[in-house]
Amino acid sequence: MTYEGPKALFTAWVSLISNLLLTLIKLIFGLIFHSTALIADGVHNGGDVIASVATIGSMKLSNHPADREHPYGHGKAEDISTAFISIILTAAALFLTYEAVKALLGPVSSVSIWAFGAALVSALWKWLLYIYTNQAANRYHSKSLQATAADHLADIYASIAAALGLGVSWVGNILHIPYTHYGDPVAGIVVSILILRIAVIMMVKATNVLMESSVDEKDQEKYREIFLSFPEVKNIDILRAREHGNAVLIDAQIRIPASYTIQEGDDLTEAIRSKMIHEYPDVEEVLIHINPWYEDQKLIEPESVPHLKNK
Template identity: 45%
Template sequence: MTSRHPSRLLAIWISLISNIALTALKITVGLLFASPVLVADGVHNAGDIIATVAALTSSMVSKKPADEDHPYGHGKAEVVASALVAIILAAAALWIGYQSILSLTEPPESERSLLPLVAAFISLVWKLALYLYTIRVGRAAKSKSVLATAYDHLADVYASLAAVIGIGIAILGDRLDWSWAAYGDPIAGIIVSLLVLKLAYEMGTEAVDILMEHNIPVEKLGAYERLIASLDDIKRIDRVRAREHGHYVIVDVRVGVPSHYTIQQGHDIGREIKRRIMESDPDVVEVLVHLNPWNEGE
């Protein structure tokens, strides 16, 4: 399944190079022109570099086939990377919030340049394009690491949008002599921190659910059960479970078949169950079938 979507590695490489460039741009401009929200956003981007490297590494590891030590494959490597991205996002959100609150206690700069606004706007457009690109690739490849990278770009879109608004208000306040507008920059930073923290929580919750082997949606389980029940030889469905294993799904089925069936008949039933489920859902890469004896009158 992973070989069908080589573009996911390209998406992560593009994200990595973009994050390096944007980090340098925002931190440099933010420090030179004393823009707290731009500096904080640049630090956030620095964390993104670490997250993107983790996503790139995990994406390469997850492509490895199953082996003796990892019989179910390496798909959860991407989930681990997704959890790491969530942690980095949460840390970045706290950093942005702290720096913004600190800026509220300091006197505002007397003059502001348009360059921080230009840098923030470039970041906004760039990150929006990256988000749209990586979310499309991530969904097509069912790649948790690429999706995590996409949501990381989305957090940056929020941050850059808030920076554009905050810096824009501060510059407008300078022109119109609005004293309160001087604090638009740090207030925008606080708003950004809350948005990024919310995104980190949602990503982290999803990653933990997968690592804890939370069952897939009941709608999918119901579809599997209907496929199994349509087979004439199936007399009872004892259990159907499924779990995400990164970018693919593993299904566990227990069914009752007539107790007088031969091993060959049971084998054929198991293969048919596996074939039907895998053909109906391309995300499924393995179906484990256990047959229980069924007797007339049960």
């Protein structure tokens, strides 16, 4: 594990404070200049504030050590947070769609250059936040920060669309170009679809982890190669790997020569475990069960695990 709690938590606090400030800026400018796009985007950012609070809480909880009630630790708290953020994004996408359709059908309103400027500042601010948070998520292997970075990316789309719509409407009002007032709501609908797509992807990933689904086959094959790099391992009966928060847990049943002593078997499993964790820092635990192997024994790997068949 390379997850660094305090540093990752600092990144989450930066996102929270930024979301608070952006929410205030958008709502104030939106209400003063009667901008539907900015008000909707401000409400969206208000949802981000709730998501940021959930992220900080889940990160603190996931850093708690294992206890009697949670012998595998609290790592899945971050996956729960990711699912929660995806729900917030879904609600925001639906709200933005509603506001965009209402603006599309409602009376035409004038657009201020200040509202346009606020949307541009928000897009730039969120772009910088996305780069900062995404780098931190990769560095600290934090799923909550990955979800927050995805949320920032969705906000960039929303702010750019708001700025584009406001800009088109503003220029159209000045030059008296017909139908340009539709730029804002049409852009809002497009952005809502993009945000909804990100939310669905995040929810699917979080649900897979919470449902104890296996890691993808490419990672399974990498783990398998580590086992087979030891000539003493004659066969892999079962190999399972699943995500647990920011960590990966591996369970395996292998066959080694029946003539090996208990001490030799223990030394071998410890060597495999050490090599696995050294090459893949996100692997937190490797449980290995040993079965005997005989020279004349014909082994058939279980069909219930088709990706483990010998090549």
